[in-house]
Every structure is written in structure tokens, then in C-alpha cells.
Amino acid sequence: MATGDAILALxxxxxxxGYDLKRAHDEWFSGLRPLAFGQVYSTLSRLQRDELIQVAQTETADGPERTIYELTPTGRAQAQGWLAEPVDPNGPGGAPADELIRKTLAAYRLNSDPSGVVARQRAVHLRAMRALEPERGAPENLGSSVTRDHRRQHLDADLRWLELTGERIRNAGPAEGAVHLMNDASPPKEQEHG
Structure with missing residues (x-):
């Protein structure tokens, strides 16, 4: 549920x-394909059906009616879990690049330990790469060798990207307007103005 997870993070x-979510998605993840409005609203419907979001309020002032959505406690926990859980590099087709990018940038924009996200992902990729090593004395065949080489090259490319991304995050400093998230599933506390 990559798009759904990204919307939960937003x-x-x-x-x-919905309009703000589409704008935020296209800003946060500007190098990726922009979301279509239809995709945003169908994803919001699915997230609401699954009780991960709920309607906070409906605004009707100055224009069309706008439904404002907020996370439910379950949705907040899922979004925070998504940020903390590395992408599986052993899934069909390897680690989905868009999910790696979204997760890393969301962690950065939310001030949710982006360096930790990169480090955890790197550790998972290194384990996957070590698991590709053939057993000693095991017979080799062309199909196994070619498949293993392909997987290894993709993992190696992901590892190089993770290294470069970690360096860029360290050099970038905090994201403008970053929000520090709590480690639990409770909503962030609002600051008092006085």
C-alpha cells in the first residue's frame, strides 16, 4: 500500500x-511521478474504509466543500510503523525504488530519524546480499548464477544510493517546517502560544 502509506505519513x-495532500505529496516527493487527484481521493476512501483515517471536519467557506481528514490512532501507528520498517529487498522485483525514496524523504520531512531509516535499510540490504552467496561446494548452474548476479547488482546499486542519500541527509540539515514525531502512537502535542 505504498501510496496509502505515503498519504498516512503526510x-x-x-x-x-485531499488537495493539500496531493500538493504535499508532489512537494515532498518532487522527483517521483505526481499523484493524480483521482488517486488521492480513491486512496483516502480506502484509508477511511479501513479506519486508518477519519473526517476531522468539513469546510464550506469560500468555495467548494472540502473534507479534512485526520489519522485515527490505528492510522498513526501504521504510518509510524511504515517509517520504521525497512523495505524488503527480497520482494518480487527487489526493493521498490519509489517506496525507498518516499520512506526516506518522509522520515526527513517529519524529522523522524532519516539517518536511522537509511542505516536500517542498509543493514537489511547487506543481509540480503550475504544471503546470495552460494554455499561452499554447491553445484553452480547458469540459471542460478545469472539470477544471483542480477539480484546482487540491484542490491549493490541500492546500497550505493543509500550511502549517497545518507550523506545528502547529513549535509542538508533539518527540513524546513519539519515536525518532530513521538515514538508512540499518540498525536504530537501542540505548543502553547503565550
Missing amino acids: LLPGPKH
Whole structure:
């Protein structure tokens, strides 16, 4: 549920309506394909059906009616879990590049330990690469060798990308407007203005 997880992450800082979510997605993940409005609203419907989000309020002032969505406690926990869980490099087709990018950038924008996200992902990729080593004395065949080489090259490319991304994050400093997230499933506390 890559798009759904990204939308849940976009709601971590606070409630938003569909148009704001689409704009935030396209800004946060500017190098990826922009979301279509239809995709945003169908994903919101699915997330609401699954009780991961709920309607916070409906605004009707100055224009069309806008439904504002917020995370439920279950949705908040899923979004935070998604950020903490590395992408499986052994899935069909390897680690989905868009998910790696979204997760890393979301962690950066949310001030949710982006360096830790990169480090955990790197560790998972290194384990996957070690698991590709053939057993000593095991017979080799062309199919196994070619498949293993392909997987190893993709993992190696991901590892190089993770290294470069970690360096870019360290050099970038904090994200503008970053929100620090709690480690538990409770909503962030609002600051008092006085």
C-alpha cells in the first residue's frame, strides 16, 4: 500500500484535505511521478474504509466543500510503523525504488530519524546480499548464477544510493517546517502560544 502509506505519513503532522495532500505529496516527493487527484481521493476512501483515517471536519467557506481528514490512532501507528520498517529487498522485483525514496524523504520531512531509516535499510540490504552467496561446494548452474548476479547488482546499486542519500541527509540539515514525531502512537502535542 505504498501510496496509502505515503498519504498516512503526510497526515502525521496534522489534518489535511485531499488537495493539500496531493500538493504535499508532489512537494515532498518532487522527483517521483505526481499523484493524480483521482488517486488521492480513491486512496483516502480506502484509508477511511479501513479506519486508518477519519473526517476531522468539513469546510464550506469560500468555495467548494472540502473534507479534512485526520489519522485515527490505528492510522498513526501504521504510518509510524511504515517509517520504521525497512523495505524488503527480497520482494518480487527487489526493493521498490519509489517506496525507498518516499520512506526516506518522509522520515526527513517529519524529522523522524532519516539517518536511522537509511542505516536500517542498509543493514537489511547487506543481509540480503550475504544471503546470495552460494554455499561452499554447491553445484553452480547458469540459471542460478545469472539470477544471483542480477539480484546482487540491484542490491549493490541500492546500497550505493543509500550511502549517497545518507550523506545528502547529513549535509542538508533539518527540513524546513519539519515536525518532530513521538515514538508512540499518540498525536504530537501542540505548543502553547503565550
